[in-house]
Amino acid sequence: MQNPSAHESTGLQSQPPPEEQNYGATEAHERQGPFVSVSRNRPAKRGYLTVGVLCYANLINFMDWFIVPGESLFPLSKEKENSRQFYLFLTFILCYMVAAPFFGYLGDRYNRKIILGAGIFFWSAVTLGTSFISESYHWMFFLSRGLVGIGTASYSTVAPTIIADQFDEGKRTTMLSVFYICIPVGSGLGYVLASSMANVTGDWHWAFRVSYSLSLMGVLLSLEILDSAHRHILTSHSFKFSHFFLLTFSCSFVWSTLGLTAMAFVTGALGMWVPMFLYRAQVVQGTVSPCAEKSCNSSNSLIFGGITIGTGILGVVAGAEAARRLRKINNRGDPLICATSMFVSALCLFIALMMAQRSITSTFIFIALGELFLSANWAVVTDILLYVVTPRRQSTAIALQILVSHLLGDAGSPYLVGAVSEFSWSFRSLQYSFIICVFVGVIGGGFFLLTSFYVEDDRKEAEKYSYRKGQITIPPYGRKSCVLTFLDAFDCESKIAAELAYGSPPSICKTGMSILWSWGAPEGRV
Structure with a gap:
């Protein structure tokens, strides 16, 4: 059985998904469902x-x-x-x-x-x-x-x-x-x-x-x-003036x-x-x-x-x-x-x-x-x-x-x-x-x-760029799992959801609501 501490390197144990958190005047808006992250429970x-x-x-x-x-x-x-x-x-x-x-x-x-x-x-x-x-x-x-x-x-x-x-x-x-x-x-x-x-x-x-x-x-x-631990990371390390x-x-x-x-x-x-x-x-x-x-x-x-x-x-x-x-x-x-x-x-x-x-x-x-x-x-x-x-x-x-x-x-x-x-x-x-x-x-x-x-x-x-659908889950004990998330053109290149969840980027990155499967599995579109 895999030790839960093995997931610490993913960054998910102490942070919610990058766009989950609302700020300032947005705090009164609806909160999302529970995530694996426990940063708010520390x-x-x-x-x-x-x-x-x-x-x-x-x-x-x-x-x-x-x-x-x-x-x-x-x-x-x-x-x-x-x-x-x-x-x-x-x-x-x-x-x-x-x-x-x-x-x-x-x-x-x-x-x-x-x-x-x-x-x-x-x-x-x-x-x-x-x-x-x-x-x-x-x-x-x-x-x-x-x-x-x-x-x-x-x-x-x-x-x-x-x-x-x-x-x-x-x-x-x-x-x-x-x-x-x-x-x-x-x-x-x-x-x-x-x-x-x-x-x-x-x-x-x-x-x-x-x-x-x-x-x-x-x-x-x-x-x-x-x-x-840190909550939001851009997985693309290349510099772009567009940022x-x-x-x-x-x-x-x-x-x-x-x-x-x-x-x-x-x-x-x-x-x-x-x-x-x-x-x-x-x-x-x-x-x-x-x-x-x-x-x-x-x-x-x-x-x-x-x-x-x-x-x-x-x-x-x-x-x-x-x-x-x-x-x-x-x-x-x-x-x-x-x-x-x-x-x-x-x-x-x-x-x-x-x-x-x-x-x-x-x-x-x-x-x-x-x-x-x-x-x-x-x-x-x-x-x-x-x-x-x-x-x-x-x-x-x-x-x-x-x-x-x-x-x-x-x-x-x-x-x-x-x-x-x-x-x-x-x-x-x-x-x-x-x-x-x-x-x-x-x-x-x-x-x-x-x-x-x-x-x-x-x-x-x-x-708009908040993760409003589903939740990111860490694959338990190596089982294949999926992530239901929202990838937009602004942040698509980062592939952050899949990379944080599985340790490697998905094979395809598209805009829109997508199901990103681990280990290069086919991508489904909804």
């Missing part, structure tokens, strides 16, 4: 531990990311401060977004636990190496930040899909909100860590050493806790990606230049004196880091909860929440810019409100992607979204704001350059409004 504790590990890694990821803008003692802050400090950030972003499609491709085809663990280990090792680079070798500092971006891409493309595999119904939105809380919290901790370590030790290298020790713990946790091109047929995916790009544009500019803007506003008001030191705005970095942490937690939780409640009465609730948040955030940022000359307290308050509403969208945008893109394309879709949002978003916005203010070292020039962020925020809200017009149709289109 102990809830395991799922929560998985989310905990991923959240920890996400926290360290963004903390390491924002160490550079958090402190101005790094090797490039010699002259033309506004532009040069940005170059390190740009190097990281460019490598990150270029590597994302490659890891998205791998995430849809190979073991995601290995991809994620290897990525965390790689960026941890590079971070440790960064802490030993002297200022005379600043080109190596550039290189190290680029390599960290590559390691980060391996993590960012697969982590949300792993979380989506663990939970159904409203729990998924809640878990995604917890995951995305780590973005603002990690960013704020990056500011705090960089400024604190530089002030305490007098050496900027120690910020990276602390980050390394924390990220190394993430490697150990990921290897120990994460389940190696990216077909995603553009989802208007919801396109418009929500552009909305996320606007969010990234604003977030990147604020993260890089708000401490400097606050310092210049204080100089104009006469509350502080002009300073020739490079670390004059370190106190503003600490304050802004605290604001980022607090508003990030409140914003992500509030946005996810508002979307969950509105979704019950309006299927377009998710993009409407995102659009509203972008419009209100743009208004708050505009008021903050106008009040900066008169009241620094009011400026802090409205910047905090602007960040609060920006943070409300992180989990909701990902939830939109998860239910308008079929599970077998989700890592690829996330990778494409990363590429576009960074290429057109925070890869250029800090430079644009810095370039405008570079014409004159003054509060007024930086204030004018921040107006760009206000306009981009309004445009982003418009993109999310456009998403609301298409989200229902795209959700239904994604459901």
